[in-house]
Amino acid sequence: EVQLVESGGGLVQPGRSLRLSCAASGFTFDDYAMHWVRQAPGKGLEWVSRISWNSGTIDYADSVKGRFTISRDNAKNSLYLQMDSLRTEDTALYYCVKETYTVPYFDYWGQGTLVTVSS
């Protein structure tokens, strides 16, 4: 059974940093691209970042470019999101998402970890 379990969320002041983690199991982690998707309270889904299976291709949404860094450790079956210079508008539930590699789609989602940026 595929499982994606996020951790690391919490309350943080504007300008500070936070690191999210996602522990993956139930599939061959290093075969697949992984993504972070977020959802602000009461709002829609926003794609944040993507990392390819070997970390060779990395992309970010314009809203987080230069502030967030995605990474992965295939030996640990783990995905990370380092979030620096946090803003109040980064407040959201952050989902770790697995993507298929033939016709791309998000087939598995974690339950999310809540990040609240507030003074």
Place this chain on the structure above:
Amino acid sequence: DIQMTQSPSSLSASVGDRVTITCRASQSISIYLNWYQQKPGKAPKLLIYAASSLQSGVPSRFSGSGSGTDFTLTISSLQPEDFATYYCQHSYNTPRTFGQGTKVEIK
């Protein structure tokens, strides 16, 4: 970046109704269009991928169609468990943009 526009933003329907949600891409995305269902407090769930392929385990009352820039999600006979918010998303390139969502409510 490719923009995705869903319509309507919300709708009210009764059990048994046929429901159609549309999604338009700002440029051609071939069939790289996916549909997700989200219920309150839950992660999104994949319904349709590649515009018209039904994800395993999803009821056959859900169907998708379209290619290029215009796409449709249809629920042939709305069931109580279908009241939720639906999102389209393209996977043609990055950013993997989502539509703004369509909330399906009980009439």
